[in-house]
Amino acid sequence: MTGHAADSDILLQLDGVSMQYGRGETAITALAGVDLSVSRGELVAVMGASGSGKSTLLTVAGGLTPPTSGEVVVEGHWLSQLSARELATLRRRSLGFVFQDFNLIPSLTALENVSLPLELDGWTSKKAHRPALDALTIVELGDRAGHFPSDLSGGQQQRVAIARAVVGGRSLILADEPTGALDSTTGELVLRMLRSRVDAGAGAGGILVTHDARHAAWADRIVFLRDGRIVDESRASAVSSLLAGLQA
Amino acid sequence: MSVRQSLLAILNQGPCYGYQLRAEFDRRTGSTWPLNVGQIYNTLDRLERDGLVQKADIDADGQNYVEITDAGRAEVAEWLGSPVVRTMATRDELAIKLAIAVTLPGVDIAQVIQVQRTATMRTLQELTRTKNATADPESSEQLAWLLVIDSLIFAAEAEVRWLDHSESRLTRARAAGLADPLPLNTDVPKRGRPAKTVQANA
């Protein structure tokens, strides 16, 4: 990685980010002046009604679309200052997306799916093999490396997607309803994987978009979006007052 | 909260004295609902009046033991065998608060809902942290405590879902031109209402 990475604890910063789709009369404001930062070791959940701008927030944070106004800073890089090539490189090396529908390539094995981002970044498949297997091991699927997506359960496929999102030491995980297609228990396991990745001390962090309260509760911080604005925030206190008397 | 039946179920294990009952209740519920000894004795009095427990021995330390009766045992079996019914009489402060708030002019109900949502999510975060920091239970006390935590987690989740539901219901009602605030009804019949100036001893 570049030297910038270690300079700051802040992985991602959104500064006054607004996003409009379309122009003029029919323009839709999906984000309106969003300020948000994610530090290393931090998992931030985003909650909000359908249409409140959650997916747009992730798309903009991940550099997939430039905001209409405002600035996105990833690991110290101002996205607006990067060339298209630099942006693509930054995305490949720093960012990992996880979607509701897994988005694995069916003709590739789990290992090949996880290796893919590294190979796209110029690694030989032989060299990519090791870190890909490490990433699969993190999500407890080291023994399924040779399986194709169709041979894996939904929960397992999503764990492969998480491995793909973190492979090669990529630090910012952007997950859009990652548990949306999973039953509650399987979803919980996926959350556990995300959480342990962020807690591993490797400097990773992430944004988790979900409407499931029980899953959002795994985050360190929860921001609430309404009509493209952050209207409130919940931060878990270090010591729970509620449970102070409850420890057995 | 079924303090009465809980204490009875504990007494079904054998005679206890007041402080002992409190300790037993606490350790089985992770001290989530602390009871004071006064509550315990009040409850025991009523249980005795109803013939569900009776006085037993006094030990060398002067502790008054209470033991369960056959009727008490039957009540425990009945309690464990039937569901907890949440009656309408269960006062749900939050539901009442929202119901009143929707009818008031000048109240940003979305904000009222959000304030509650944030508070409940914070609770849910803390419960989740506590649960995740707990290893697999190694004792019955820990297992009982985890069950209590789970129940609090599911209750908090249900509350958030209900808030989400209320918010979208409200949004739809507003869009349909409904959900206007209710002004005070000025046509209330005056009959039967004592005039201010009338003194009780006049």
Ligand SMILES: Nc1ncnc2c1ncn2[C@@H]1O[C@H](COP(=O)(O)OP(=O)(O)O)[C@@H](O)[C@H]1O
């Ligand atoms: N590509 C797009 N073109 C036009 N409007 C869009 C597009 N994507 C999202 N929107 C609109 O932007 C708003 C926010 O959408 P989105 O970010 O998908 O919300 P969420 O993920 O919270 O459901 C919605 O009103 C949606 O219809």
Ligand SMILES: [Mg+2]
């Ligand atoms: Mg979305």
